[in-house]
Amino acid sequence: MKIFIDSADINEIKKANAMGVIDGVTTNPSLIAKTGRDFKSCVKDIVAEIKGPISLEVTHIDTAETMFEEAKKLADIAKNVVVKIPLTEEGLKAVKLCRNHGINVNVTLCFSPNQALLAAKAGANYISPFVGRLDDISEEGMQLIDQIAQIYSNYKFDTEILVASIRNPLHVRDAALIGADVCTIPFSVIQQLVKHTLTDIGLAKFAKDWEKVPK
Numbered sequence: 001m002k003i004f005i006d007s008a009d010i011n012e013i014k015k016a017n018a019m020g021v022i023d024g025v026t027t028n029p030s031l032i033a034k035t036g037r038d039f040k041s042c043v044k045d046i047v048a049e050i051k052g053p054i055s056l057e058v059t060h061i062d063t064a065e066t067m068f069e070e071a072k073k074l075a076d077i078a079k080n081v082v083v084k085i086p087l088t089e090e091g092l093k094a095v096k097l098c099r100n101h102g103i104n105v106n107v108t109l110c111f112s113p114n115q116a117l118l119a120a121k122a123g124a125n126y127i128s129p130f131v132g133r134l135d136d137i138s139e140e141g142m143q144l145i146d147q148i149a150q151i152y153s154n155y156k157f158d159t160e161i162l163v164a165s166i167r168n169p170l171h172v173r174d175a176a177l178i179g180a181d182v183c184t185i186p187f188s189v190i191q192q193l194v195k196h197t198l199t200d201i202g203l204a205k206f207a208k209d210w211e212k213v214p215k
């Protein structure tokens with residue numbers, strides 16, 4: 001399973017990348033706003049750090065044409081930019097336009113298996129089902145991943161399932177067990193994945209015992 005970091009914060013991205021486990025980055029307008037920086041300089045730093053796919057989201061969402069125009073500008077920033085397009089009727093049209101133009105697309109804000117089916121048919125490179133936001137309203141986010149995986153396997157779609165809106169390590173484990181292609185994970189959760197109490201206890205014991213060894 002590929003691991004993307006779900007962040008626009010260059011310090012977090014650099015720290016996670018240094019661990020050697022990061023395959024790409026996803027951003028959205030909220031994550032960009034959280035940095036307090038302007039879009040261009042924020043993205044410039046991410047592009048300089050990450051060689052893998054970097055998702056940047058369109059904001060001019062009125063029509064397929066406005067999204068396509070914005071997508072072209074975003075895709076021009078760097079070869080590894082993937083344009084995030086929302087799962088709406090106009091969004092699906094924009095996906096088609098982008099794909100015909102050779103622009104890679106990540107279809108975002110997916111909350112149902114049927115939406116995922118349509119995104120795949122429109123030619124999306126990635127589908128982003130938001131598991132955490134479903135859990136937040138007492139629906140089972142991970143069930144959606146299971147269903148999309150089944151549908152994509154039934155019809156051999158090559159759209160990659162990019163599990164988004166991850167809230168905790170269990171989401172990551174379950175996505176990996178299902179066989180999702182990608183998980184995009186906030187930095188705080190990446191740090192949680194590393195930690196285990198028994199690792200800390202084991203290290204402390206080894207250090208203490210090592211003191212007893214004659215040197």
Ligand code: E4P
Pocket residue numbers: 006026027028108128130132133164165166184
């Ligand atoms: C990433 O592609 C999504 O925009 C992100 O995972 C959404 O996460 P949230 O539901 O925590 O805002």
